[in-house]
Amino acid sequence: MPTMTMIEALRDAMDVKLTQDPSVVVFGEDVGYFGGVFRCTAGLQEKHGQTRVFDTPINESAIAGMAIGMAAHGMRPCVEVQFADYVFPAYDQLTQEASRIRYRSNGQFTCPMVVRMPTGGGIFGGQTHSQSPEAVFTHVSGLKTVIPSTPYDAKGLLIAAIEDPDPVIFLEPKRLYNGPFDGNHKGKSVGWGSHPAGQVPEGHYVVPIGKADVRREGHDLTILAYGTMVYVAEAAVAQAGIDAEIIDLRSLVPLDLETIQASVEKTGRCVVVHEATRTSGFGAELISEVQEACFWHLQSPIQRVTGWDAPYPHATEWDYFPGPDRLARALIKAMED
């Protein structure tokens, strides 16, 4: 089986779908000739032609609006927003339009489209290249929101997203593009080549949307994580020496509550971790569901470890990023309580 980075896996997913399905088109800023600032679409225009893969003006709401029109017509656009930080001009089109075309037309028109965007910090990108906006999409009914943490999942989820009959917000943890990252920024960076999840099958396969992945089985405590935080969780677990179960959610909406509930009922403790700002982050939703579903099993308060409620700072990035130290402290606290 070939080894791929997450970038290659994403590109491969688009390549598979572009090849298979003539209604798939890929576009976005710098996505065509150049192949994207993160190179996710490199070579796709050359291979599939510019009617399938093309550059757009710098207007994210136009990108979303065009995609909606095409999707309603019957095509399957898969568009890129250069950084998740730049999706906000498209927020109206995505949340008020894409999300509701099916509903408000009572099924006459639908909106099968994917909006890919690199998310999260850890690259010294400052306030405008580091944000994690998942929560402002998970609040919107009609949208699905997914986020892979491995090349394998990235390809399988992206194919699933392109084939999904409804609009999917597809978040790509940019810090995982080239290798797993556990938050130890001073450590040596490793590539996907040496990681089992860097093994990516050729051709078509899907990772179904709505299914979480138990990344580590454990008995003491459940960690709910997604994206980069999955690796931070692994590191924190090792550091704290706690037998935690780590669940990689993969899909935020729909959420695999069944898997979560089973785990928390088993462990009786739960810590939620994400990189986005704390207040009204997706962690809040997780905590709400868990405390309601598992109240009688909980032996300590559910903790949140998150980005702070400040814009992502540049110089003190690593004090902002919820790394393994902070998470380990929370794990220990959750065990002590």
Add this chain to the structure above:
Amino acid sequence: MPTMTMIEALRDAMDVKLTQDPSVVVFGEDVGYFGGVFRCTAGLQEKHGQTRVFDTPINESAIAGMAIGMAAHGMRPCVEVQFADYVFPAYDQLTQEASRIRYRSNGQFTCPMVVRMPTGGGIFGGQTHSQSPEAVFTHVSGLKTVIPSTPYDAKGLLIAAIEDPDPVIFLEPKRLYNGPFDGNHKGKSVGWGSHPAGQVPEGHYVVPIGKADVRREGHDLTILAYGTMVYVAEAAVAQAGIDAEIIDLRSLVPLDLETIQASVEKTGRCVVVHEATRTSGFGAELISEVQEACFWHLQSPIQRVTGWDAPYPHATEWDYFPGPDRLARALIKAMED
């Protein structure tokens, strides 16, 4: 003391500040000559002139962007978005710009501005005249988000918001504009004239941002509510016959956690209610904070009563709206557990 509707109270707040402070300006769609589709600014242009109160093109991001520029210069714009459902084109300017001007310039520039918008359903407005978008603002550090439930608070909070050194999202529960509304839509509608909170002092006063209001003291359970839901809570409490404490949050960010915590520690039970869609709604944040702060006091899971995770439907509006019946059921459940 004069009696005012919430509309009159809001207008009076703007009038007071326009009179007192030459740097205050008021603008928005239909806000000038006509005085706003809900009449909140009626008469203000005539009184203060069109350099102070004026109409804008139909572009909410332009409204926000102009306000940011003016606020950075030193003025205090108080702008209206015609319905909260139409704030999304301004989402980029509000969340990526207004919220961070102070931070990213390290205090060289600031952004004292207010964005008023009618929010919530109950007027057969369908998907695009009924939404409650508070949660997608509370997630954004640098913004404050407030929502009054009475004419008295509306005026005092709006004056506080205009005087605040930072940007404030000011949500106006449109169903409360002309009178309290407890969700019994078949009941007779009453005006503010007969309600004590319809008594509004003339001239200048503030209701501080960040302070909740205990609307009803009780011992069995704490209800966290805001906007229209405060009255729904009152009705549900009467209906369920439970001695609940009702807290009107008034300010979502910053949140008066102290008042909330004291109450839940006393009652040991908590129900959260809002009209917005459930997933990732502000209720999730409240639940997270409460379960963390009051875990050892909680005697039953915290319940959420919310709008469903669907676009606001037109015909079945009252099945969508979280009315007193649903809330009463949740109260009883919270007591039984």
Add this chain to the structure above:
Amino acid sequence: MKKTAKLHFPQPPARPDETPDFSAHDIGVAGAIGVPPLDIQAKDAREYANGLIRVMDDDGNAVGPWADLIKGRDASTLRQGLRDMLRMRAIDKRMLNAQRQGKTSFYLQCTGEEAIGCAFQRQLQTGDMNFPTYRQQTLLVAADYPLEPLFGQLYSNSYDPMQGKQLPIMHSSRKHGFFTISGNLGTQYIQAVGWAMANALTGDGNIAAGWIGDGATASNDFHSAMLCASVYQPPVILNIVNNQWAISTYTGVASGKSRTYAARARGYGIPALRVDGNDYLAVAAVSTWAIQRAREGFGPVAIEWFTYRAAAHSTSDDPSAYRPKNEAAAWPLGDPIERLKTHLISLGEWSQERHTQAEAEALDEVTAVQKTVESAGTLVNPGPTSPATMFDGVYAEMPPHLRRQRQEMGV
């Protein structure tokens, strides 16, 4: 004294207690402006964007090159146009009435603007798609959309194809080339461009038409649409209905110092025409030209339809608060129905008697359907609703959390 900067605040020509005054508008003369070649470029389209294309002169005669473009057509097509407009007016009348009687929550007329959508739609083919606003019910009517679902949606009853999910006036009919209306102004405009791109990419031979009001040209999506249409050159017609008002706001607040909305489109490199929207023949002729241009691959075109919103913005609005009561009557380009009627009579193809009869027929037909549909329930007397359907169609397949919520609803 040194000059300093002062802000400018655009004003309408007249306020409530003033005399209507449209003298600032240069409406030109009928027949004066030519028909551009199908492949015209924006840079050569100056006169079409700044002038006003008119076909019918003051006596109802069709004159000039645009008249020639459609002169081969049978008079029956014009009678059909007249009937479409009469039907539209009857529907508006009955629906307004229903709202006044509390049978529906909200309505919104298109009085004075009937020619635009009616004549445009009749030039389209099956498969073409409009991206309308709430004031283009004309497109549905001229696409022969049945009255039952039209009224059904007004009453959110069992005739309602949207099953009560949408507002009374936010129609959708894929079959009739009518894209689901959004309450959020402007959004449909760039979607129309996307759809037209799909037309070109799939080679289906169809076209798209975006619609926007003068006020909503201020929206971001107007810009997106003009820009992307200019860049990718899809087969799209970008219609701007300039009816002088956006609720209480005068069109000057949307146009600023732009000469015309068509001129603004031309700034994007899109050939643009400005047309008398109250002149059924002008609308039919220009639409025919524009649709052919788009369909044959000569790229996008923008059309500013110059008209006047004769009615209130909606049933929530009282225009006497912001403009003279008799302003509509002073509109220099008259009423579209009256003008087409005059033309047909002057051709000897119509008469006052036939007109009166046609008016009555339209009203009778509409009233009859309305009655039938009302029997299934109205707002004051609602038919049975099934709230659980509110969870259908949020997604193609209902995810677990919605299933749980439906259960929790207990219905």
Add this chain to the structure above:
Amino acid sequence: MKKTAKLHFPQPPARPDETPDFSAHDIGVAGAIGVPPLDIQAKDAREYANGLIRVMDDDGNAVGPWADLIKGRDASTLRQGLRDMLRMRAIDKRMLNAQRQGKTSFYLQCTGEEAIGCAFQRQLQTGDMNFPTYRQQTLLVAADYPLEPLFGQLYSNSYDPMQGKQLPIMHSSRKHGFFTISGNLGTQYIQAVGWAMANALTGDGNIAAGWIGDGATASNDFHSAMLCASVYQPPVILNIVNNQWAISTYTGVASGKSRTYAARARGYGIPALRVDGNDYLAVAAVSTWAIQRAREGFGPVAIEWFTYRAAAHSTSDDPSAYRPKNEAAAWPLGDPIERLKTHLISLGEWSQERHTQAEAEALDEVTAVQKTVESAGTLVNPGPTSPATMFDGVYAEMPPHLRRQRQEMGV
């Protein structure tokens, strides 16, 4: 065969292995375009928006009416301009170097575009405010912003006035008329309009200048700014820096079929001029005129500065992947420093020797400051940071939840 619609995809004149080719650009001749009256209206500004205002001819002589507008100026102002540009280039050089050495995470040059910001800024008054993008460091330099904070921000060390909160290149200096840069393209443009409205409303006599790249003209905020400037007529100058590229994307993807960006602005009813941005004299003259127009209350004006991005987009970019390596050298309007130098030499006010010396002086000065500032820490060797400051300035007063989080951080 019937024609059908096909999409168009704009292409650059040349790709990596092709020969640079700017022959499609009509650059006109120096001195050909006149100076419009200060109160010119958009409708009369056609030639200014579609042509190209140039002052220096190929031999470095200043010719034509725009040259006359500034001919009274002392040669020392031009030498200052040259020194500003040399200093700018030295800073770019040193900063790029620092990034290459890993001392900072990111840098971005303005090579080839130095004349625009340098000459514009020197015509402003204290109190005027620029709303720049990341490629207008020229404005800071020509506003005599000290080098210490400039380098301090590059290294996020104790010299950094932003205390490490912002990216190296996202400067802010209220005192120097430089609004805090946003990473989100376009947003500053409508904010500039709002600020200018405040200038007019408070009567402070100052003006605002918005800046945007050709690529970012596609953003919604470009539209908002043009629209609101047209509506309210505030004292704002809306600058468009057309440097032919937006990262890897050719300017044609932003312009579509618009003739020029200036022409697009003119569609909004704003008088617009298109100017050779590599001609220091043209920039100085047009800026002088535009600033006077705005300040004296004649309303907004748009200026398209026609130039070429000679360097990579940023240190993350390698332009050889999408354009010919030697394209910059083929730019028909040359290099701004070379051109001003030639002009000054032809005036007898400068020499090659003085130039070489000035270059060295600039580099020495910059290098010296850089050294000093580096001693306080760089990315590879960071100075002490105080993470707790990350909570300062989110709000004027720290709310309880941030106080709790600061505590939780444990610093």
